[in-house]
Amino acid sequence: MQETADFFNDSAVMLAAEGCHSEAIACLRRGLQLEPYSSLMWFNLGLSYYALDDKDNSRYALYEAARCNPFDADIWDTLGVVLHETGEMEASRLAYTKALELETENGRIWNNYGTLLFNEENYEQARRAFESALTLAPDSEDTLFNLRDTYTMLGNKKLAKKCTKIIDRLALKNPNTLVQKRNEL
Numbered sequence: 001m002q003e004t005a006d007f008f009n010d011s012a013v014m015l016a017a018e019g020c021h022s023e024a025i026a027c028l029r030r031g032l033q034l035e036p037y038s039s040l041m042w043f044n045l046g047l048s049y050y051a052l053d054d055k056d057n058s059r060y061a062l063y064e065a066a067r068c069n070p071f072d073a074d075i076w077d078t079l080g081v082v083l084h085e086t087g088e089m090e091a092s093r094l095a096y097t098k099a100l101e102l103e104t105e106n107g108r109i110w111n112n113y114g115t116l117l118f119n120e121e122n123y124e125q126a127r128r129a130f131e132s133a134l135t136l137a138p139d140s141e142d143t144l145f146n147l148r149d150t151y152t153m154l155g156n157k158k159l160a161k162k163c164t165k166i167i168d169r170l171a172l173k174n175p176n177t178l179v180q181k182r183n184e185l
Contacts, residue, residue, distance in 0.1 A: 005035035012044055021048040039069030046078065055086050073103035077112055084116050092116055107137025114146055123153045141170060 008031030012024040028045040032038065046061035062079040069075065080095035096113040103109060114129030130147040133140060148163035 003030075003034075005031040005038060005041065007031075008034070009038070009041050009044060012041075012048070016044070016048050016051065019051075021051045024048045025052075037068045039065045039072060039075065042068055043072075043075055043078070046082070050078075050082060055082055058082050059086065070098075071102060073099040073106060073109060076102065077106075077109045080109075080116070081112055084112075084119070089116065089120060105136055107133040107135075107140055107143065109133075110136065111140060111143045111146060114143075114150070118146065118150055118153075121153075123150055126150050127154060141167070144170070 008027045012027035012031070015021070015024040015027060025045060025048050028041050028048065031041050032045070035041065042061050042065035046058045046065060049055075049058035049061055059079070059082050062075060062082060065072070065075045066079060076095045076099035080092045080099060083089075083092035083095055093113075093116060096109065096116060099106070099109045100113065110129050110133035114126045114133060117123075117126035117129055127147070127150045130143055130150055133143045134147060137143065144163055144167050148160050148167065151157075151160035151163060
């Protein structure tokens, strides 16, 4: 069997799916030796480092992915998450802004951006981001929780209560998911 970049990437994806991220990283590094400008392999490398809580290497790999393909919103969104978690708020904001320029209609990106704004206590902008996210992805439980918390911080008890009612209705349809979410709070 000939070792190709695709072979190493596919192997890495299978290994990562089984939780073997160190092995996935080894495969991706080998694949990147063969194809150093593969944004997909750099992205997958960033995800595996992230899964191992190695945010510095994750950030580096995601920047490389963005350099190879600056038109992939998922790369910028994921980079925004990592930068947010490492406390690089302005860089995170720029990554989310780039992701939203590329995919304005992506509810997940709006939700992630709203989380950054919420953590910066910019509740009014966070509200707008979460409302945009919910409009685009009305089934997003994370967004509902985030929007409820934002309404609470803004003192809008009526809308916070409305979110809680929707969350409770969703709990009746899929109780295991929301019980787990409540326990995380």
